[in-house]
Amino acid sequence: MEIKRPKIKSIPYEEFKDNDTLEAMIAQINKERTNVLLGKLDDLINWGRSNSLWSLTFATSCCGIEFMSVGAARYDFARFGFEVTRNSPRQADLIMCAGTITHKMAPVLKRLYDQMAEPKYVVAVGGCAISGGPFKDSYHVLNGIDKIIPVDVYIPGCPPRPEAILYGMMQLQRKVKIEKFLGGKNAHQNRKEIPDEPIIVTNYPTGEDKKE
Amino acid sequence: MTEMEVKFIELDEFRNAMQRERERGMDFLREIVGMDWGEEGLGAIYILENSNTRENTEIGVRTTEREKPQIPTVSDIWQVAELYEREVFDFFGIEFTGHHDLRRLFLRNDWVGHPLRKDYDASETLNPVRLESEPAEEFQREYDIQDDKEMAKIVEKLKILHYDQFIINIGPQHPATHGVLHFHLALEGEEVRKVDIRCGYIHRGIEKMCESRTYPQILPFCDRLDYLSAHQNRHAVCMCIEKALGLELTDRTQYIRTIMDELQRIDSHLLMYSCMAMDMGAITGFIYGFREREKILDIMEEVTGGRLIQNYYVIGGVQADITANFARKVKEYCNDQKMRIKEYYDLFVNNVIFRNRSIGVGVLTREDAISFGATGGTGRASGWACDVRKRYPYAMYDKVEFKEILHTDGDCYARLLVRLEEILESIHIIEQLIDNIPEGEYKVKTKPIIKLPEGRFSASVEGTRGEFGVFIESHGDKSPYRLKFRPTGLPLIAAAHKIMKRCKIADLITIGASLDYVIPDIDR
Amino acid sequence: MKFEDTYIGTVFYTAKSLLTGLKVTLKEFFTRKVTEQYPENRKTLQISERHRARLVMPHDAEGNNRCIACGLCSMACPNGTISITTKSVTDEESGKSKKVLVEYSYDLGSCMFCQLCVNACPKNAIEFSNEFENAVFDRRKLVLRLNR
Amino acid sequence: MIDFSSIVTAVDCFLESAMPHQLAIVVKCILAAVCALVAYLSFAILMIYMERKVCASFQCRLGPTRVGKWGLLQVFSDVFKMIIKEIIEIKDSDRILYNLAPFLVVMSSIITFSCLPFARGLQVLDFNIGIFFIMAASSFGILGILLAGWSSSNKFSMIGAMRSGGQMISYELSMGLSILTLVVLSGTMQISEITEMQTKGWFIFRGHIPAVIAFIIYLIAGNAETNRAPFDLPEAESELTAGFHTEYSGMGFGFFYVAEFMNMFIIAGIATTIFLGGWAPLYIPGLEGFNHAMCYIPGSIWFIGKTLFIVWVLMWIRWTFPRLRIDQVLVLEWKFLVPIGLINLLIMTICVVMGWTF
Structure with a gap:
């Protein structure tokens, strides 16, 4: 059965960003066809998974405060069913990496990720988690968590506003909805442990070689 | 100074x-x-x-x-x-x-x-990203x-902790540490025997990076030190640079900065109240605090364009003028907040469970507070009049009338009360200023390339959680030779070492919440 | 000894303080909720004009921008988020050579939204927009080309 | 009022006539177990949904709205996810006990659940020491929690388990005392009989002051028994990450999660049964017309309605108060609840002996 385009309430498919990456993933999965019955079951499981993404409370800096705002009354991610933030990595479905990851923190993050039970997802929130952001030429900052763990969704911003975090979560829902759990490889198992080196704009200012 | x-x-x-x-x-x-x-x-x-x-x-x-x-x-x-x-x-x-x-x-x-x-040799080969945990230091x-x-x-x-004790690690990733702090505890039953606090999990080397940045480029880093007092941090750095340059600011700038500082203080104290409630298990209290905080963020966002990281103050003024309905919104908010504070008292502060958990817990004496340099609400809860706004008035603080909140108990309860009462005091300051913002430029012209004269300069402001200081040693270049921030949180951590001894695990969380530290500010 | 410190007093005081707390939450139970329903209210959502969510380069109807490829923005940037590729074009009439923008590359994933680039721009060719829906699946998608 | 015992008897007669006696017993057992399990699960789902919505309302937010109409399907999606979640084998854990612990917790709550009288005759277990049995069955859930904490080979779990041991065993006492107070009033331990007696007035009214005090003590102790805030020390999110179930993933955790909510329902159900008249409708002596009208509402609706109301009160308490500290929990029990409960028991006995009850 073909995997269809994932639907999200209130936002039409066309208005989402980065649909081509998603379509590439769908095409990849559709190469290995499965039968209809399993496909239906898959839909059900994906529906369950995508609406019950419990995140690990993991915040290192500013973005964490915005994540708290998302949980508070005004934005209320309970509407999506995400409100059960678990403090134990065993029970969490996704790690929302909100904040800078430093050299000292990197092993901790890696270990937390390894401690989580499959299926697990990673969302990189904010510039620091995506690329090191403001501190990317610091001696003690990891330039993007995708160097140590695979990232599913990137939410840019410094920090991203709560709506942007919700939008990112919906993007993740879309990604979860196209996965295959039965009869066919899980998109997660297809994933390489450490993804390709991301493109990074290399133009560090040094302070000396600038025009006066 | x-x-x-x-x-x-x-x-x-x-x-x-x-x-x-x-x-x-x-x-x-x-x-x-x-x-x-x-x-x-x-x-x-x-x-x-x-x-x-x-x-x-x-x-x-x-x-x-x-x-x-x-x-x-x-x-x-x-x-x-x-x-x-x-x-x-x-x-x-x-x-x-x-x-x-x-x-x-x-x-x-x-x-x-x-x-x-x-x-220093910053090459990747010397210090690569290591994925194994650091070797534990035992001695x-x-x-x-x-x-x-x-x-x-x-x-x-001296062994740091004896391994025949029951040792647990709270953190670096733990809901109650407000970020990434690591408490290494030796327990005896529920009682904490010894604490070893380890920081550095969010050390980003900001001070080193500042040495290769121009002065305007330093400013964005200040917001990210203690992101709950972004305005004040920037205020300190701007003030230091402005004084070194001899810039005279317009009155309008000073008014706007003072109001913004105070709004930021309310914001941070609300967050402190909220997080304290959450750490004590009263999640509803947390949500109520955040509900009001959102209103401040709305006002801030309309003026500065940022909710948390505002990037508002620049050298010589502010980034943009206040909007037309700023004054009205702030007044509305202030009136609302005064009513809400009572709700916090009813729901959480006067609650007998909370009182029993916080009164007499984690007492910091005045002498210790001074010796540890624990400024801000923590110091004032111990009876130390350490408010920079009174000690070295800056901006409009010598022209407005406000009270320095002092308590003498020095326990967790007093520390929370100080914050809540300071919210009212901040509202009082804002109300004195908001109607009288003078007309004028919001920014004075500066040279395109800012160079500080040779010398050592310093400035400090009352951040939301203590004295935030900046020290710049300039050799006449467009970037500082050495720039040092006085973290507001490091003295608090030092004090925590002492007052956390012999408390229970639950008290440890209470003390941590009441000290109200922000880790990125400690680690820089 | 105050009444509150006696055994019976403690019980009464406790009950009173707990009931006050319960009253607050009960009142809240019946008041209107403050939640804004983000994806449902997309059409009516008001984001502050000054909010900085991504850098854009406005183009006029013919697709021209005001960028003169001076590079001030990329120099003002504290962490190298902007990189500009230029080429020299010789103006046929005056014979002077002039820098022209080829590609204005902006890394949304590492931008710190400090506004230094916008302040530095002499021609107001770039500005921040409040369009915040930027989350993507692929890191490379965050490196944007701003000019057309 | 409908008497479900006639239906049960009819089914019983049919089975006895259709097959040999032994087989009939087996079939009856299976039927009862299936009914109890289905009811258990549906109530669990209802409880979780209710908790989320009620909690949201107390916190001036909306709660689940996007999965299904009004978020009704939210819990189902959680269930699907939990079932397929990976179960992690913990190194150095005690495998058998580790896997057994969640079942112990769920088992104890199912057994207790089956004692609840949903309507006249609609009850799985009913015998002459019913109350006694409920208390015994519910307290072996502690064993599950203790084992979970012990076998996970995690220090946080260990502390959580120890806390829960200390707390739950203590509170068992005052719970027993407050139930005993009502047993004194009713003079029986059989649940069906207790409820039957209350068709002529609920015990909380008939026993007046001592019954109300017993009710309050029962609610506090019951709250502590279920490990819910302000007594959620064994899990204490901000102190022990997730307490005794830190190391459980997938359905292992799911069992603890479900059992927590169902225990709350059971505590409320028992409170309903012995204080608020179970399925008995509201009875006011002297208002015959009113009493008659009340009888038209089915007993199961009375029972579930009253139970859900108490559950709501428990949620109200949970979402208002901060957590206690372990020493305060014990002080509350040993210095306040137990002495007050004992005196209350005495007062009740005097009242019953002197005939000062209604």
Whole structure:
């Protein structure tokens, strides 16, 4: 059965960003066809998974405060069913990496990720988690968590506003909805442990070689 | 106290001189600035204050030895120096003889080199990203002075924690540490026997990065130090640079800055109340606090364009003028907030469970508060009048009327009360200013390239959780030679070491929440 | 000894303080909720004009921008988020050579939204927009080309 | 009022006539177990949904709205996810006990659940020491929690388990005392009989002051028994990450999660049964017309309605108060609840002996 385009309430498919990456993933999965019955079951499981993404409370800096705002009354991610933030990595479905990851923190993050039970997802929130952001030429900052763990969704911003975090979560829902759990490889198992080196704009200012 | 006169003292005389300073009443060690003057050697500048007379002295000491630089410790004179010296040791490799626990404070144990030295080798090969945890240090390292005073030697004698005790790690990833702090605890039942607080999990090397940035480029980093007092941090840096340049600000700028500072203070104190409620298990209290906080964020966002990180103050003024309905919104908000505060008292503060959990827990005496340099709400809850707005008035603070909230109990309950009462005081300040914002420019023109004259400058403001200071040593370039922030949180952590002993695990969380530290500000 | 410190007093005081707390939450139970329903209210959502969510380069109807490829923005940037590729074009009439923008590359994933680039721009060729829906699946998608 | 015992008897007769006696018993057991399990699960789902919505309302937010109409399907999606979640084998854990612990907790709550009288005759277990049995069955859930904490080889779990041991065993006492107070009033331990007696007035009214005090003590102790805030020390999110179930993933955790909510329902159900008249409708002596009208509402609706109301009160308490500290929990029990409960028992006995009850 073909995997269809994932639907999200209130936002039409066309208005989402980065649909081509998603379509590439769908095409990849559709190469290995499965039968209809399993496909239906898959839909059900994906529906369950995508609406019950419990995140690990993991915040290192500013973005964490915005994540708290998302949980508070005004934005209320309970509407999506995400409100059960678990403090134990065993029970969490996704790690929302909100904040800078430093050299000292990197092993901790890696270990937390390894401690989580499959299926697990990673969302990189904010510039620091995506690329090191403001501190990317610091001696003690990891330039993007995708160097140590695979990232599913990137939410840019410094920090991203709560709506942007919700939008990112919906993007993740879309990604979860196209996965295959039965009869066919899980998109997660297809994933390489450490993804390709991301493109990074290399133009560090040094302070000396600038025009006066 | 912009331009600094540093009195340099010979290494041999140093300890005696410091002891004399302490004896004549200089009881508040504001900061220790580690320095690398290249040819002139490594050293440190100690900024001292008399907490009664507000007299300041700056004392410098240096050593030309680069391989094994050694300076006598002052950690037995001022308790906070214990952590400050560990920081200097971490960044500059200066060994403090007589310090009883000289480990790295921020960086990993196996880190190569001392990053803030000018000759630091930052290559990836020396310090790659390691995915294995750092080797645990079991012993405290003490640099002891031998009788012949020739060479200090490392003595490893005291075990940090004994492994026959029940040891747990709270953090680095733990819901109650407000970020990434690591409490290494030895327990006896529910009781904490010994605490070893480890920081550095969010050490981003901002001070080093500032040395290669132009002055306007430094400002964005300030917001990200203590992101809950982004405005105040920026205020301190702008003020320091403006004073060094001799810029006169317009009245309008000063009004806007004062109002914004106070809004930020309310924001941060609300968050402190909320997080305290959450840590104590009253999640509803947390949500109510955040509900009101969102209104401040809305006002801030409309004016500055940012919710948390505002990037608003610039050198010579502010980024953009206030919007037309700013005054109306702020007044509406203030009226609303005054009513809501009562709700917090009813729901959480006066609740008997909370009172029993916080009254008499984690008592910090006034002497300890000064010795630890625990400024801000924590210091004021212990009865130390340490408000920079009163001590060294800046912006509009000498022209408005407000009360410095003081409590004398020094326990967790007093620390929360101080914050809640300060919210009302901040509203009072805002109400005095909001209707009288004078017309005028919101920004004065500055040169496109900003260069500070040669010298050492400092400025401090009352951040939301204590005195936030900036120290700049300029050699006349467009970037500072050395820039040091006085973290508001590090003294609190130092104090936490002491007051967390012999408490229960639950009290540890209460104390942590009431001290109200923000980790990125401690680690920088 | 105050009444509150006696055994019976403690019970009464406790009950009173707990009931006050319960009253607050009960009142809230019946008041209107403050939640904004983000994806449902997309059409009506008001984001502050000054909010900085991504850098854009406005183009006029013919697709021209005001960028003169001076590079001030990329120099003002504290962490190298902007990189500009230029080429020299010789103006046929005057014979002077002039820098022209080829590609204005902006890394949304590492931008810190400090506004230094916008302040530095002499021609107001770039500005921040408040369009915040930027989350993507692929890191490379965050490196944007701003000019057309 | 419908008497479900006639239906049960009819089914019983049919089975006995259709097959041999032994087989009939087996079939009856299976039927009862299936009914109890289905009811258990549906109530669990209802409880979780209710908790989320009620909690949201107390916190001035909306709660689940996007999965299904009004978020009705939210819990189902959680269930699907939990079932397929990976179960992690913990190194150095005690495998058998580790896997057994969640079942113990769920088992104890199912057994207790089956004692609840949903309507006249609609009850799985009913015998002459019913109350006694409920208390015994519910307290072996502690064993599950203790084992979970012990076998996970995690220090946080260990502390959580120890806390829960200390707390739950203590509170068992005052719970027993407050139930005993009502047993004194009713003079029987059989649940069906207790409820039957209350068709002529609920015990909380008939026993007046001592019954109300017993009710309050029961609610506090019951709240502590279920490990819910302000007594959620064994899990204490901000202190022990997730307490005794830190190391459980997937359905292992799911069982603890479900059992927590169902225990709350059971505590409320028992409170309903012995204080608020179970399925008995509201009875006011002297208002015959009113009493008659009340009887038209089916008993199961009375029972579930009253139970859900108490559950709501428990949620209200949970979402209002901060957590206690372990020493305060014990002080509350040993210095306040137990002495007050004992005196209350005495008062009740005097009242019953002197005939001062209604």
